[in-house]
Amino acid sequence: MRHWLSGLCMLLALSSVARGEINIGDKGGITYSVSSSKTPQVVDDENEIVITADAKRLEIKFKAGRLVYDGKDCGTIKTGDRVAIEPDGKITVNDESRPVTGLVAAWRFFVKHWREFLYGSLAAALALMVLLSLIGKVPVSYNVRNLFVRWKTTVMTALAFTLVVALMTVMMAFVNGMYTLTESSGQLGNVMILSSGSNDEGFSNLAFDDVGNVEKMEGIQPYGNDKRLASKEVFVMGNQTIPVGPGQKPKRRFVQIRGIEDPVVAALVHALSLKPGGQWFSEAGVEEVSGDKASTQNLIQAVIGNGLAAEMGSDRAGGKPLTVGDTFPLADRTWKIAGVLDSSGSTFDSEIWVKRQIAGEQFGKPASYTSIVVRAAGEKEAIKLADKVKASKETALNALTEKQYYSNMAETSKQFLYAIVVVAMVMAAGGVFGVMNTMFAAISQRSKDIGVLRIMGYQRRQILISFLLESLVLALIGGLVGCAAGMLADGWTARSIISGGGGAKFVVLRLVVSKEILAAGLLLSLFMGMLGGFFPAISAMRLRALESLR
Amino acid sequence: MLSLLGTLAKFAVIIVKNVRRNLLRTTFTSLGTMTLVLVVTLVWSVLSFIDDQTSEKANDLKVLITEKNKSPSRLPYAYVSSLKEGAARAPDDVRPVDYMTWVFYGGMLDPTKPSRENFIFLIGGEPEKIPTMMEELDQLGPADRARLDRAVQRMKEQRNACVIGPEQLKTMNKKVGERIKVSGLIFKGIDLEFEIIDTFPDAAKRYAQTSVMNIEYLLAALEEYKVTNKKPHPEGDAPVAFVVLRVKNRAELERLTAQIGDSPLYTAPAVRCESQGSAISSFLEAYKDIFWGMRWLLGPAVLFTLSLVIANAISISVRERRMEIALLKVLGFRPGHVMGLVLGEALLIGTLSGVFSAGGAYLLINKLAGGIPFPIAWFQRFFIPDQALWWGLAVGAGTAFVGCIFPALSARSVRVADVFSKIA
Amino acid sequence: MSDAEPIVRVVGVHKYFTRGAERVDVLQDLTVDVADGEFLALMGPSGSGKTTLLNLIAGLDTPSAGEVWVGSELISQMSETGLARWRTRSVGFIFQFYHLLPVLSAYENIELPLLLLPLSAADRKKQVMTALELVGLTDRMSHRPGQLSGGQQQRVGIARAIVTDPTLIVADEPTGDLDAKSADEILKLLDELQRGLQKTIIMVTHDPHAAERAQRTLHLEKGNLVEQTARKLERA
Incomplete structure (x- = not known):
């Protein structure tokens, strides 16, 4: 989970970024946006540069490069530089006469340090509670016991906190699962080589002639005596007709098939292995139907992702995951499972791997690859290698590091994140109103208590502290239970699609409840408690001693 | 009868007065209800649209003919002439009522600047089939329909004419009447020039980002490519994405499936023949868990939270008014009456807030915000359906009822003696 | 009138409330001295101003005109915060309806005023235990108010009033909610406090029987002092 919450911060930051200004921030992963009718382009120099654009704004993710705007070269820019588009279309880089306004600067700082802010705010909220209970003279046991006395109201209110926090935790865990998936699918040293102009293997088409000697390029790690860690692959999507009982609605599913030339090399490149008991498909990729020599069609040998094995298993009676030796129908052929990939947590979990030739012939790409994935020595070398491939005069190819490829796939996650934040905020608002009701009622019920305390000499602020603390205690309890309930979702699996950069992949992802999510949930709960408790506490503070005793 | 009405009216007066007594609490409860009903409305709007798209219609249903084993589906154009007849051979074979061929053509206005502003995606088909075979366009008002018919007529006469959705036009910064030159992306090397002859009417909300063109234009260009390059375009042998047929009922669908299958x-x-509903549900299968979560986790949890908020508010009110309730009983109110007062109060707040929230969401989101921006699958935006007003009413009333049932029972069982003995 | 130096001096005090446009005079040009260690009863019909006078002396309210001195402090001029602080140190309150916090035990209720003073936990405990012993409720100290009888609750109330060792104890109808027997016990307790600990007690009451316990009774009517009765210090 890299900077995914920073996406959220960015959304908020957008509103404060002046139109026409590009802010290049932080290391690679963080993105700033620009609103402009003309599209600036960043020509890469040495580091990863990706431009993705949507209808309204342009997003640039990179470390350094040359900026070209409206056909004019504006020089090299790097992380931390500030680029402004003047009204007349002129570009200025790091123009000190255009100071960063306080708000923008503050947002940038916030985006950069979101994790510190999150934990800091939570620590501050908890510290505030401790502080309030220390400077408060009304014993905390008074509040706690009152919570017990009106336990029905307490339970109802705390449950509202619990539900909001638990829901938020589950939803965030889903998004986090998406990010984790895209994070863990790419290998650091890997470079994906695609056909020129395509950013996704689903749209890439590398005719055998086009590939040339790309796998012989320098910088690709060797393997064995004469081989290299280069996996030539064809990635296709098939429709599987799901067997249903008579009279039932016909069903089908999309399956992703990856044809590979050399399974051993592919496994090394993608750092995957088979689960015990399995083996890779044979050189031919097919086998005869045992005991039935008369059968005209051979069985296609396949290696199947763990997640897909489970999903396909749910078709059959009993629902047990498919395993080595089982068969399944696809594209009017019978496929036999030779091995199961130990692939959970990556996009390969939902794929079928077969001999390249078979995948190509079955799915209409008999003479082409969709991608070649090669392994460089490390992350830096991978970036260099990708640049070299792209710059090659011999071939017209596109290349990007696998990390970048998969982080582009996180687009969907961002959309979900925004949707979740909106839903969580609206729900929280609903919860706050509930808390306010509870606290106002608590105060009107205990106005006599407040009167006595005031007569005895308790100051107004002591009353405020006492009731605020009560609301916070309620929020803390509800929030903690909510976090605990939300944690149950950790490890749930869910099907989804990840997409971005034009491509999409069907995946089975695992919900991941992280410390950050729990902290955010608890913080939300305390925030609700603070907001819901503050106004009632103010009203309690304003009660007049003598009148409240009448 | 009259006296009953009179009694009810008096009850209503008491209920309204009770609601107005603690304005602060009523406000908070109703604001809480409104925000939570809003969430439910948003969630259900998405789900109901998805359900509607994937539901199996019994009559007048659309059938999708796609490539059987591969995705994305690509069919030869030669299939169309027989497919539009439902592959009927015998005189009594089923023939579709209507058909449309779909091709997808996408490309860049300026191929050197790959950006969303530069990208256009067009659906190609037989122009005359657009009003009848594309979703919801048959529901346009007479004026809009006449406008669409004129555009269709022009597309038939002028092959390079296209209709572009208003939002797509804005994104590209183009106007009706302008010409655009598109460099093909899906069909590489097939660059087409279009004249934008019209935009979709505002009433066709779902077409804000959609563009349509005449299929003939693309087919002719592919033919030209073949002649010039002396070899067919790589994608030219199978340019069709799918063929949509319309049949009268399910029985016809089954016969049609058999006809085409045989x-x-x-x-x-090979081709696959399935109802549009089941094709869409296969596409959405991957999102099933997300929809499941929305339907069975998010929705119920919000409803439950809403019940809690109302239950809390009403039980506080009942507790505060125990004395009064006892007094009412002394005056001859029966337990049922007391319960009715509490129920009435909760229902009044819940129902009004629910309707108000759903109605507000309907107006704000559909008219002002232009839909819920929740891009999932190929749907960009979701709209609040007309029935959302009923959801607001039902959710408000339902959660209010559930929420106040226990407080109402406790109010019902207030014992006169208990209360008076506890004075002070 | 006692010979001792007055601890409370109410000088020319005037108090009125405005009800809408109407002005209601509750106390008119009232001057009262209370001697240190005196047990004073305030009597009078409803609306006579006796509770208002008590509130002024206890620093719960400020006069419209005139001065209220307690010891060397002019409390009629204090700010609200100042009054709150002064009350904590100098006044113990006893109410008709006890006004104990229902969720706290007898012990904790008595401890409440001490929490505002800079005392160690050990000191607080000592003081609470002393107060509990004085009112004879050591065995009930962990009971909640709901588990105590009216008389017992009022004794907790008294213990809470004396636990800070205040200069002044004010009691508003302390026996008004009690049966005759319990009322008698409470009055006896107040008597003992006054005599044993030399506490100044000012008590508002309707009950002539209760007033008899006091050394001096002031009768108020419509905001004016109408009668004073003093009894001998020594009683049978």
């Missing part, structure tokens, strides 16, 4: 015409590639 036909020797469709072997390379």
Whole structure:
């Protein structure tokens, strides 16, 4: 989970970024946006540069490069530089006469340090509670016991906190699962080589002639005596007709098939292995139907992702995951499972791997690859290698590091994140109103208590502290239970699609409840408690001693 | 009868007065209800649209013919002439009522600047089939329909004419009447020039980002490519994405499926014949868990939270008014009456807030915000359906009822003696 | 009138409330001295101003005109915060309806005023235990108010009033909610406090029987002092 919450911060930051200004921030992963009718382009120099654009704004993710705007070269820019588009279309880089306004600067700082802010705010909220209970003279046991006395109201209110926090935790865990998936699918040293102009293997088409000697390029790690860690692959999507009982609605599913030339090399490149008991498909990729020599069609040998094995298993009676030796129908052929990939947590979990030739012939790409994935020595070398491939005069190819490829796939996650934040905020608002009701009622019920305390000499602020603390205690309890309930979702699996950069992949992802999510949930709960408790506490503070005793 | 009405009216007066007594609490409860009903409305709007798209219609249903084993589906154009007849051979074979061929053509206005502003995606088909075979366009008002018909007529006469959705136009910064030159992306090397002859009417909300063109234009360009380059375009042998047929009922669908399945015409590639609903549900299968979560986790949890908020508010009110309730009983109110007062109060707040929230969401989101921006699958935006007003009413009333049932029972069982003995 | 130096001096005090446009005079040009260690009863019909006078002396309210001195402090001029602080140190309150916090035990209720003073936990405990012993409720100290009888609750109330060792104890109808027997016990307790600990007690009451316990009774009517009765210090 890299900077995914920073996406959220960015959304908020957008509103404060002046139109026409590009802010290049932080290391690679963080993105700033620009609103402009003309599209600036960043020509890469040495580091990863990706431009993705949507209808309204342009997003640039990179470390350094040359900026070209409206056909004019504006020089090299790097992380931390500030680029402004003047009204007349002129570009200025790091123009000190255009100071960063306080708000923008503050947002940038916030985006950069979101994790510190999150934990800091939570620590501050908890510290505030401790502080309030220390400077408060009304014993905390008074509040706690009152919570017990009106336990029905307490339970109802705390449950509202619990539900909001638990829901938020589950939803965030889903998004986090998406990010984790895209994070863990790419290998650091890997470079994906695609056909020129395509950013996704689903749209890439590398005719055998086009590939040339790309796998012989320098910088690709060797393997064995004469081989290299280069996996030539064809990635296709098939429709599987799901067997249903008579009279039932016909069903089908999309399956992703990856044809590979050399399974051993592919496994090394993608750092995957088979689960015990399995083996890779044979050189031919097919086998005869045992005991039935008369059968005209051979069985296609396949290696199947763990997640897909489970999903396909749910078709059959009993629902047990498919395993080595089982068969399944696809594209009017019978496929036999030779091995199961130990692939959970990556996009390969939902794929079928077969001999390249078979995948190509079955799915209409008999003479082409969709991608070649090669392994460089490390992350830096991978970036260099990708640049070299792209710059090659011999071939017209596109290349990007696998990390970048998969982080582009996180687009969907961002959309979900925004949707979740909106839903969580609206729900929280609903919860706050509930808390306010509870606290106002608590105060009107205990106005006599407040009167006595005031007569005895308790100051107004002591009353405020006492009731605020009560609301916070309620929020803390509800929030903690909510976090605990939300944690149950950790490890749930869910099907989804990840997409971005034009491509999409069907995946089975695992919900991941992280410390950050729990902290955010608890913080939300305390925030609700603070907001819901503050106004009632103010009203309690304003009660007049003598009148409240009448 | 009259006296009953009179009694009810008096009850209503008491209920309204009770609601107005603690304005602060009523406000908070109703604001809480409104925000939570809003969430439910948003969630259900998405789900109901998805359900509607994937539901199996019994009559007048659309059938999708796609490539059987591969995705994305690509069919030879030669299939169309027989497919539009439902592969009917015998005189009593089923023939579709209507059909449309779909091709997808996408490309860049300026191929050197790959950006969303530069990208256009067009659906190509037989122009005359657009009003009848594309979703919801048959529901346009007479004026809009006449406008669409004029555009269709023009597309038929002028092959390079296209209709572009208003939002797409804005994104590209183009106007009706302008010409655009598109460099093909899906069909590489097939660059087409279009004249934008019209935009979709505002009433066709779902077409804000959609563009349509005449299929003939693309087919002719592919033919030209073949002649110029002396070899067919790589994608030219199978340019069709799918064919949509319309049949009268499910029985016809089954016969049609058999006809097409048995036909020797469709072997390379083989075709799949399925109702549009089931095709869409296959596409959405991957999102099933997300929809499941929305339907069974998010929705119920919000409803439950809403019940809690109302239950809390009403039980506080009942507790505060125990004395009064006892007094009412002394005056001859029966337990049922007391319960009715509490129920009435909760229902009044819940129902009004629910309707108000759903109605507000309907107006704000559909009219002002232009839909819920929740891009999932190929849907960009979701709209609040007309029935959302009923949801607001039902959710408000339902959660209010559930929420106040226990407080109402406790109010019902207030014992006169208990209360008076506890004075002070 | 006692010979001792007055601890409370109410000088020319005037108090009125405005009800809408109407002005209601509750106390008119009232001057009262209370001697240190005196047990004073305030009597009078409803609306006579006796509770208002008590509130002024206890620093719960400020006069419209005139001065209220307690010891060397002019409390009629204090700010609200100042009054709150002064009350904590100098006044113990006893109410008709006890006004104990229902969720706290007898012990904790008595401890409440001490929490505002800079005392160690050990000191607080000592003081609470002393107060509990004085009112004879050591065995009930962990009971909640709901588990105590009216008389017992009022004794907790008294213990809470004396636990800070205040200069002044004010009691508003302390026996008004009690049966005759319990009322008698409470009055006896107040008597003992006054005599044993030399506490100044000012008590508002309707009950002539209760007033008899006091050394001096002031009768108020419509905001004016109408009668004073003093009894001998020594009683049978």
